[in-house]
Amino acid sequence: MKSKVTLKQLAKELGVSVSTVSKALSNSEEISTQTKLKIKEFATLKKYKPNTIAKNLKNQSSKTIGVIIPNILNPFFAKVFSGIEKRALDRGYNIITGISNESFEKEKQVMELLNNGSIDGFIVSVAEESQTQNKIEHFNDAINSGTPIVMFDRVAKDVVCDKVVVDDFESAFFAATHLINIGCKNIAVLSTIDGLSVGKLRLNGYESALENKSMPNDVKNHIIESDLDLFDEKLAALLNDKSIDGIFAIDEHAATMSHKTALKKGFKIPDQLNLIGFADGAWSRRLTPSLSTVSQHAPEIGECAANLLIDRLEKPFTEFPKYETIVIKTELRYRESTKR
Amino acid sequence: MKSKVTLKQLAKELGVSVSTVSKALSNSEEISTQTKLKIKEFATLKKYKPNTIAKNLKNQSSKTIGVIIPNILNPFFAKVFSGIEKRALDRGYNIITGISNESFEKEKQVMELLNNGSIDGFIVSVAEESQTQNKIEHFNDAINSGTPIVMFDRVAKDVVCDKVVVDDFESAFFAATHLINIGCKNIAVLSTIDGLSVGKLRLNGYESALENKSMPNDVKNHIIESDLDLFDEKLAALLNDKSIDGIFAIDEHAATMSHKTALKKGFKIPDQLNLIGFADGAWSRRLTPSLSTVSQHAPEIGECAANLLIDRLEKPFTEFPKYETIVIKTELRYRESTKR
DNA sequence: TTGAAAGCGCTAACAT
């Protein structure tokens, strides 16, 4: 049953030394063509598979990347994850996954668990708790122990490492400007993620857009509330005001709930009310009317992060580390929830 | 920078032997309390972390599970995945992830890549291509090489291993019966996954429900079409028939599209048309009206699969392997798309 | 061209 063939066994059965087999299989010049041939044939016959763990121990590297994300059910992270996986596999790396569930403790626990030879580097999107409380020692610990980190989307500004982000400010600015351009006079902005860096940036982008167009930035049109039940209540109250003609939703929950609540309150979308949200899931297309969104090119973010990390891993240590922050452009997807 | 402390270093600096340090850190009875204390203190001071790779090589086990899923963007798989991750972490295992993208080649490639000591066992949901073409050698290869597999949801019936499935037949039977009970006379059934085992079972369940209630099983009300564009066309054509008063959607695409198309065609849901679909994503709640679904308890499936695998891994080889197939019960979630 | 031997970091049986 357990058949695991080793170099040693091959060597014994062939009557040669272990090192000869090793060299032959790695196509070394030192070995004669015939022995190489013979050994290789025998190895395939025996279904020999080199044991990666042993190889890794030898090389002091695992060819594995630890990916730590807050929540795999969030389609944005799921998409980034696929991007990472794809790129990593292409470049010969495996992915070990940890899900922080937005918890600092879990994030820290998983990172410590993995940072012991299991992985060569981390790709991380910071847990909400770590970000709001600015807990970053565990990141610095990893970096100081020689394990590079690439952060994406939710980035800790005080950690010095490579980063991949989206132009949150600009895309919010652009989206809000679009609402103004199609004629909205009374735009509401909704956020349940003001604790996160990206949430703040998006809100700022919205405010700048209003200012830029000399529109009043009326705080009664703001719902900034991270308690989701409370958020839903406030939203229902706000939408009793039928003069609201535009909504900019900064996160998925806000986008979903404003779509649902507006329909329930009898708004015609997009005739009376135009709706744009930050969203990545397929569900934004599935809604009726479908939702216009700011798309973050999640798969590219993942591929980019994987490239950054692997580049750094494969760069000799002598080269001076210049950390980069790469900004991925977003795209406004015009669907049925906004007027043309 | 690269600080990686080893047992050897600790031993040297403390002037004791490597094995003393090893034993002390693993709290061996053999070592005196004071030396243990001294060594432990020093180890924490030096931030010693045992190298898992070395430990794994020694133990001939990696405490890692390879999870191969067709598509992480599918919320069902994402949920199962979280379940696996949660359970595995609790039981001290890591997860290495491979995404097959429904491709047989990729599935095979990833499995071969990992089955070399990197992982102790696999949890797999079979790629569509492997399932439709019944390609299963790569599974048997893994099993024969001593690596156990647990399959979930999409299961290869000819592979002998532990399995976790949902009672697809019964849940479809139950859902269709519910449609009949609330008064539907002219029910359509929609599937884009008739190539998959689960698709066939669900269709059978639907048919049995009709038969059981002596309803005509009219094939013109069937759309069984895996080409999605073609499916959408056929669906639009079908819904010109305003006498359709119930839809049973066997997969996510069918559920989504029937909701969207029915609204577009002017059906009042649920007054004129009752809709039930197999679905797991949060999006089914987000639709207006929200979608009644057959929920598959995805996280439990994941936890169950992880438990099965780890149980088998930790069972001594002497015990005779009795393979199990565990059936997880589904649940019908009544939402706004069906009459009460 | 081939083989012997050391070593990656750790554990554990076996001395002392």
Added chain:
DNA sequence: ATGTTAGCGCTTTCAA
């Protein structure tokens, strides 16, 4: 109570 030694599977220098 502590140390010596061998070995997990592989690579790689060095010797033959």
